[in-house]
Amino acid sequence: xxxxxxxxxxxxxxxxxxxxxxxxxxxxxxxxxxxxxxxxxxxxxxxxxxxxxxxxxxxxxxxxxxxxxxxxxxxxxxxxxxxxxxxxxxxxxxxxxxxxxxxxxxxxxxxxxxxxxxxxxxxxxxxxxxxxxxxxxxxxxxxxxxxxxxxxxxxxxxxxxxxxxxxxxxxxxxxxxxxxxxxxxxxxxxxxxxxxxxxxxxxxxxxxxxxxxxxxxxxxxxxxxxxxxxxxxxxxxxxxxxxxxxxxxxxxxxxxxxxxxxxxxxxxxxxxxxxxxxxxxxxxxxxxxxxxxxxxxxxxxxxxxxxxxxxxxxxxxxxxxxxxxxxxxxxxxxxxxxxxxxxxxxxxxxxxxxxxxxxxxxxxxxxxxxxxxxxxxxxxxxxxxxxxxxxxxxxxxxxxxxxxxxxxxx
Numbered sequence: 001x002x003x004x005x006x007x008x009x010x011x012x013x014x015x016x017x018x019x020x021x022x023x024x025x026x027x028x029x030x031x032x033x034x035x036x037x038x039x040x041x042x043x044x045x046x047x048x049x050x051x052x053x054x055x056x057x058x059x060x061x062x063x064x065x066x067x068x069x070x071x072x073x074x075x076x077x078x079x080x081x082x083x084x085x086x087x088x089x090x091x092x093x094x095x096x097x098x099x100x101x102x103x104x105x106x107x108x109x110x111x112x113x114x115x116x117x118x119x120x121x122x123x124x125x126x127x128x129x130x131x132x133x134x135x136x137x138x139x140x141x142x143x144x145x146x147x148x149x150x151x152x153x154x155x156x157x158x159x160x161x162x163x164x165x166x167x168x169x170x171x172x173x174x175x176x177x178x179x180x181x182x183x184x185x186x187x188x189x190x191x192x193x194x195x196x197x198x199x200x201x202x203x204x205x206x207x208x209x210x211x212x213x214x215x216x217x218x219x220x221x222x223x224x225x226x227x228x229x230x231x232x233x234x235x236x237x238x239x240x241x242x243x244x245x246x247x248x249x250x251x252x253x254x255x256x257x258x259x260x261x262x263x264x265x266x267x268x269x270x271x272x273x274x275x276x277x278x279x280x281x282x283x284x285x286x287x288x289x290x291x292x293x294x295x296x297x298x299x300x301x302x303x304x305x306x307x308x309x310x311x312x313x314x315x316x317x318x319x320x321x322x323x324x325x326x327x328x329x330x331x332x333x334x335x336x337x338x339x340x341x342x343x344x345x346x347x348x349x350x351x352x353x354x355x356x357x358x359x360x361x362x363x364x365x366x367x368x369x370x371x372x373x374x375x376x377x378x379x380x381x382x383x384x385x386x387x388x389x390x391x392x393x394x395x396x397x398x399x400x401x402x403x404x405x406x407x408x409x410x
Contacts, residue, residue, distance in 0.1 A: 035176025215399030
């Protein structure tokens with residue numbers, strides 16, 4: 001079964017508020033074998049919302065609305081649904097009395113405006129709300145279902161979990177969803193897709209989604225079937241083919257980020273690492289120490305942003321800096337070698353480059369970065385050209401440095 005979610009509220013269309021309800025609901029629905037095919041955010045406009053509801057019900061058999069059930073004039077979800085279904089709104093004295101009792105229990109008198117929350121769409125079933133004054137509504141439709149849930153998560157979550165989920169379980173056909181999640185480093189999104197598209201395109205089930213961030217491409221597989229074993233077999237079959245195609249480019253199959261994977265590889269080998277950073281200004285060390293327990297493998301580092309600090313803290317020869325420039329293979333190697341020597345680490349990574357937007361090194365274009373790696377096997381350095389802005393250059397440099405260490409540890 002497919003479903004859609006509509007979050008209602010003009011405040012959700014501002015930068016100050018985010019729709020977190022749909023994320024939580026999607027996870028809950030996926031566990032029941034329901035695929036969420038569309039999410040929408042609509043402001044407090046009854047006609048626009050009513051039209052969106054009518055259109056959604058033409059596409060999917062399950063529609064969930066969150067928000068817009070409060071007592072004020074801008075809470076128009078009930079009115080919009082009634083309009084879309086061509087049904088009446090009926091006043092419920094029982095609900096009104098329950099709301100009055102809730103206010104009385106708090107030592108307050110209910111305002112007349114709260115009577116708006118006592119209106120029920122014709123044919124709807126009331127969903128109790130022990131955590132607020134806005135009851136939810138459940139409407140069975142020919143071939144479908146419609147839920148109206150409150151917007152505050154502390155009200156919406158228990159209402160769905162305690163009442164709506166059991167009702168869905170009783171009505172839904174048995175369906176299971178199984179997933180695979182691969183993370184890949186060292187490849188661009190287009191290069192990766194060109195490589196694996198011939199593998200996944202013949203499959204309509206599982207569905208393959210590719211997402212890209214700085215130096216990190218994620219492959220999501222989602223299979224649906226009537227039983228968990230069948231869904232697992234489908235996703236396992238395609239996942240195995242993708243793994244065979246990509247090989248060691250895949251660094252994680254459980255969602256762990258690269259710093260976690262590298263850190264655990266160091267831990268398992270009883271090895272340590274140190275860093276020497278110029279253009280990334282501590283970002284590499286920060287990524288490594290984001291991992292709990294990183295003190296077991298990270299010894300420390302050097303932030304040597306200015307050329308004179310490379311000489312003062314790492315002992316690089318000023319003549320070498322003057323002759324080759326701070327952004328060079330020679331300096332990247334010397335930084336890594338010195339960091340390893342001074343800390344006693346098994347491995348050391350260095351980063352030196354021009355993050356931009358303007359270059360401070362004559363003859364070096366913005367985006368040029370040298371990454372050094374010192375290991376028991378010796379010292380090496382590689383040059384990379386990253387594009388699309390200062391922040392991306394720095395993030396790409398850090399991700400690439402970690403991936404170089406991963407390959408060294410493999």
